[in-house]
Amino acid sequence: MRIAVVEDDDGVGDALVDALTAYGHQPERMRRGADLLLGHRTADLVLLDLGLPDADGLQVLRQLRAVSDVPVVVLTARNDERSIVRGLRGGADDYLVKPARMPELLARIDVVSRRRRPDQQAVRVVREGDVVVDLDARTVEVGGEPVSLTAKEFELLAALAERPGTAVSRQHLMDAVWGDAYVAISRSLDVHMTGLRAKLGRPGLISTIRGFGYRWGS
Numbered sequence: 001m002r003i004a005v006v007e008d009d010d011g012v013g014d015a016l017v018d019a020l021t022a023y024g025h026q027p028e029r030m031r032r033g034a035d036l037l038l039g040h041r042t043a044d045l046v047l048l049d050l051g052l053p054d055a056d057g058l059q060v061l062r063q064l065r066a067v068s069d070v071p072v073v074v075l076t077a078r079n080d081e082r083s084i085v086r087g088l089r090g091g092a093d094d095y096l097v098k099p100a101r102m103p104e105l106l107a108r109i110d111v112v113s114r115r116r117r118p119d120q121q122a123v124r125v126v127r128e129g130d131v132v133v134d135l136d137a138r139t140v141e142v143g144g145e146p147v148s149l150t151a152k153e154f155e156l157l158a159a160l161a162e163r164p165g166t167a168v169s170r171q172h173l174m175d176a177v178w179g180d181a182y183v184a185i186s187r188s189l190d191v192h193m194t195g196l197r198a199k200l201g202r203p204g205l206i207s208t209i210r211g212f213g214y215r216w217g218s
Helices: 010-022 033-042 057-065 081-089 102-121 151-161 170-178 186-200
Strands: 002-006 026-030 045-048 072-076 094-097 125-128 131-134 139-142 167-169 206-209 213-216
Touching: 002 010, 002 033, 010 026, 026 033, 033 045, 033 057, 045 057, 045 102, 057 072, 057 081, 072 081, 072 102, 081 094, 094 102, 131 151, 151 170, 151 186, 151 213, 167 170, 170 186, 170 213, 186 206
Parallel strands: 002 026, 002 045, 045 072, 072 094
Antiparallel strands: 125 131, 131 139, 167 213, 206 213
């Protein structure tokens, strides 16, 4: 399992990476909340410390939940009731206080991943006219023919297609595609949208909501 280890303390972070690797996982060390917001798409699960150098971990969790449902296990030194409640209500799947025993941490990771697995295995296919989008296989067909998209173009399409008929804001699209709106230039969204529309070749499939964003389908 690919696990994002969001921990700024090198001693703790390196120990977690070594232990998770020894148990067959593929950990990726991240030291800041911004690293997670930019790189969460490569993770199957997140271990999140709350004491991060660039932002409070609870704020990072809220930002992550706005764009992703990746399982999150909070691993932190904060053991007060208020932090635990805020973490779980803020979208964490589990909350573990340091120092954590590795067998318990591994068990909680396994439980959280098994809890999420049925939803992740469900086939998600969106059809609109003769356009078919397989969100899990990351494939697109138009009129029965495959269409080749760049990674960013597909992520943009997926952010719209998984909410058919719903107006999606420009900010949400930048969050979903670039990780966080503040690192994306608005012009990048326009350029990728133009390329996506051209490749799909179906005028009107993606409607522009002036002053707000875009909508997929009718």
